Amino acid sequence: MPSSVMPTSNEGAHPSPTAVSAIGLRKSYGDKVVLDGIDLRIPAGSVFALLGPNGAGKTTAVKILSTLITADAGEMQVAGHDLATAPQAVRAAIGVTGQFSAVDGLITGEENMLLMADLHHLPKGEGRRVTAELLERFDLVEAAKKPASTYSGGMKRRLDIAMTLVGNPRIIFLDEPTTGLDPRSRHNMWGIIRGLVSDGVTVLLTTQYLEEADELADRIAVLNDGKIAAEGSADELKRLIPGGHVRLRFTDPAAYQTAAAALREVTRDDESLALQIPSDGSQRELRSILDWLDSAGIEADELTVHTPDLDDVFFALTSSTTQPKETVR
């Protein structure tokens, strides 16, 4: 397969050249601001997830970065090419699988693949070879001669990604790749995405599933109301918000009572004889808690560290904080 031109990946001196970058990206439709100045930097070879609820602007961001629509403002580069001045060069480096399947339903799966091969100007023989290879890889050989409109949701999505891969793109945009898929197809798709990453491809994916971002992404940006509410690795994001704690469990009720009396800032769970001490789960805090327990002469039977999961983070970051609080009467 011919390798696509991507100048950034040739600068071996830098450990992780930037595959996609955006500064101050803005887009409005009429009065409605969809993207309100977002900044992104995606290192080559990594998986970046844009996580957000419906209507947060994820799809708009992908449409702009994949040259489908134009931004109102912002400086954007993809594969080292400026989006505004060299969209064709950007297009040559990327592959896009949109939220709604981008297959031609009137022709067969195989014809769809050959169409892509022709549009990438592959020689006939090579086009056939790549088509056969990808149909095999995505388990579509049996359905290859049937019209794509007769495919199931999961099959359409697989064909969609197979078509995206025909040109061997180095940067792939996946807009909600698993929305509407059943659990088996979803896990299938995750496997496919992991496979892409192991080939060194850069992936920007959008999702509304936290589990998905946690599973696949190196870095996650939480998009809410057209702004990036937080960005980091899944673990960094989890540490951002309160809710983490150290849980001490006792078997001896007397020891439990002593400890509860000695430790003031705790949440008691009398039924299971457990105490919760707020903590961000960092090593430093853990040590100070342990020192404190030692000096107070408390020995718990079980100690566990709980960090918030992405759900906690997501709800904390995306719940609207502008609503006036109701006064308690």
Next chain:
Amino acid sequence: MSALTLAVRDTNTMLRRNLLHARRYPSLTLNLLLTPVMLLLVFVYIFGDTMSAGIGGGGADRSEYIAYIVPGLLLMTIGSTTVGTAVSFANDMAEGIIARFRTMAIHRGSVITGHVIGSVLQSVMSVVFVGAVAVAIGFRSTDATLLEWLAAFGLLTLFALALTWIAVGIGLVSPNAEAASNNAMPLILLPLFSSAFVPVDSMPGWFRPVAEYQPFTPAIETLRGLLLGTEIGHNGWLTIGWCVGLTVLGYFWSTAKFSGDPKN
């Protein structure tokens, strides 16, 4: 690869996609062919006697009326198949595959030009089919030379090209297939207000200028002149003017619409 080679290659790919659609799903084209063929048979075999009497001033027989309406029906066939173009283009634009094309490093115009060439080919094939039906029921050219036959063929192709570009524009601005079909109605209705079925000078005076200068009438009169040896006069230039004008208008309209941000 030079820009031109790229354009030709991508257009060729898009044309093959378009023809594949037409071959896989011929029902739309066949449905649209039904209208001109039905009208031909109805006007000849059901209204034929009255119509013949009307145009011939009383003494004409039916074959003279066949000769009269066939040129109009051939052009109406083009109008009818281009309604199909508007519909299939609107359908296509609603498909995700077009969004994919827009994110690929292909020649942008090829998506439209491939469609246009495919549609013109279909129009010409439809005209040949309706022409064959006409010959089967007794249509004969009186004195057309080879050159006149070629000119007639060229005229039909040029007319198909012009209406196809307009139909593509209609398809692009229509949100869905139903809207495209409605918006393209004039393409199939205009022939009814032309000299296709009755001569313009038999129409009420206030309506004559409309009938005389709309695109179909000059094209019909020119085609009649070429195939049947009637007077062409200024209609030849008028036809070429209309065809070139509509092609240029449709081309700029469609490409401007297509190169902007797609509808959401």
